[in-house]
Amino acid sequence: MSGFGLPSDVRMNLERSVVLLVDDNAQALELLSAMFRGFGVHRQVKSSSAADAQNIVKNREIDLIVIDTQMPGMSGYDFVRWLRREAPPEYRFTPVIMLTGHAARATVESSRDSGANFILAKPFTPEVLLQRIYWVAKDERQIVSCDSYVGPDRRFKNLGPPIGKKGRRKDDLSGKVGLAKEPNMVQDEIDMLMRPTRVAL
């Protein structure tokens, strides 16, 4: 184990993945890009604003979006809301990892309801970001689309009996995402991921 929950010998191939990185802070954008170069992602599209990112999403296939939450003009939260509701249908459910520094009071609710696949609180190590990418790749959650929320299902489901055993239900999770043993996960991240919410169904 690498100490971050993701076994160090897990192989991942991101050579063909097209990743859109969005951050208004030029230095942070360069660092994020450096991290993804390290992960073997050669096809990177960088954007310094959410508005610019909207145009990119409309015009080319993107496999993963990594976006900062707080940006002038359109925030990362607003971008994900737009993506999940108003983007061209074929791109609407592109997976998103949001990076957050400080959760300003005015944006706490937005963060909860944004519809991103994962929210990652800074500071973090490359290993933790890589783990979230792995989680996205193994994410089997359905997308819930209703008036007040569009995004991955945040309700907990039973893993159900093992595959091949009697009694499994159609929507039981397979357990492939069962690698989230992360002793160093900070409380903010846990709160972000686990916070129960009221969703009008």
Place this chain on the structure above:
Amino acid sequence: MSDPQFIKVRYRISEQVNREGGMTAKMAGDRARRELSAEEEKARQAVRETIRKLEGLCRDRNSTMDAVYDLSTEVLDVAGLYDDRPLSESAYALCELSDRLRTQGRVDWSAVNVCTEAMKVIWGAEGPDRDQIRDVLEGLWALVDYVKVAEKEEPAA
């Protein structure tokens, strides 16, 4: 109110990661660290420049807490990608302080200055000096708590 829809999606990246080739998680992490190291000096200078701007705001005292908040998030954005916990925490404390002040419609340059100076000290600290940083950070959180207390007392005043 319309009925909720449940949609099964299959991400392209799910197929891509399983293709032949690629690298192990350990290798990817090591490579990412090397790439980050190559950018470290530039990043350190960018943080130093942002701290200088904060010092300028504290000197002039005519900006808004929004400006302080924006600059402190800049420090957090960069330090956070290096997993620099002390520097990130000091920047986070200044974010929290300026966010609380602006929410209350208040300005407190002395408090902002204390956070900025602490950030500068942490930025410059290396090796064993970094072990002494805990006290500095606890002091910053006491300052933030003081603003919280003031906030709670405000309606009664």
